[in-house]
Amino acid sequence: MKSPLKSNRFPGLRRAASFVDTTRHWGPRLLRTFVNEFGVRVAAPNYLPTPEQWCQSSVTAAWLGHASVLINFYGMHIVTDPVLSRRIGASFGKRTFGPKRLIAPALTVDQLPLIDLVLLSHAHMDHLHIATLAKFPPTTRVITASNTADLLAGTKMKDVHELKWGERTTFSNHHGDITVEAFQVAHWGARWRHDKHRGFNGYILERNNKKLLFGGDTAYCPHFKKLKDKGPFDLAVMPIGSYKAGEDCWHCTPEQAIEMANDAGANYVLPIHHMTFNFGKEIQNEPLARFERALAAERIGWRHVGETFKL
Secondary structure, eight states: OOOGGGSSSOHHHHHHHHHHTTOOOHHHHHHHHHHHHTTOOOBOOSOOOOGGGSOTTSEEEEEEETTEEEEEETTEEEEESOOOSSBOSEEETTEEESOBOSBOOSSOGGGSOOOSEEEOOBOOTTTSOHHHHTTSOTTOEEEEETTOGGGGTTSSOOEEEEEOTTOEEEEEETTEEEEEEEEOOSOOOOSSTTOTTOOBOEEEEEETTEEEEEOOSOOSOGGGGGGGGGOOEEEEEEEOOOTTSOTTOOOOOHHHHHHHHHHHTEEEEEEESSSSSOOSSSOTTHHHHHHHHHSOGGGBOOOSTTOEEEO
């Protein structure tokens, strides 16, 4: 699906976009968001996960869109960076001002199974989405980056645990135990410009002798090489989009995502952080095309929003 910015149908809009693209002030940036969205409808995903049919004695994961992944880890249900609404950004009352999705979420919060753990990588609004998180029940456990728990004060969830790089925690419920360890990535955590103290994480999940890696949001970095001794990893969920978002984007290319997954010793690679929002300057299908050219087909966990992968 082409954005109007990347077609010749609306030359006036393209001129407006080129003007506002040179500033970082919120007003022109909101205007650029409007220009990007003009005439673009939210598409339905081509695939819909059916978690009620998943086997409880295996590992299954479905891409819900952007960085949101639903994981059944031997009966324990985990969701990463849940963003399951039509729009993200700053909320004022019942209105949210920010980018609109290109593809609807594969599942809504109401369609999710009972979630045992919410995993949050950092405070950016396309990863830590208050409107979505507010819909989870109080019993939901949350693991998040350092100095971000205060952002969840408006939700029902009270069992919130912050992790710094290298820290790990194990918790148990009627499904058993799971260990989560935070590791360093190359990104930044500020939700607004002034709160640069906030952390940003990738995560290792371990249960029943299986290990999963969630890369969160990251630029290319050597930190994944340090994970080699902690593996091998059965799968790595890795971001592959928004690498043309500007000089401050801090996002890896598809080829770099694969290299980092290989550095860590991951078998399958499940691509996220592309196709859902119009953040980068690359066209919508470019990250996936590059990803498919760079990685053997048998190691690709999924390709499109809503698809399910079973380990």
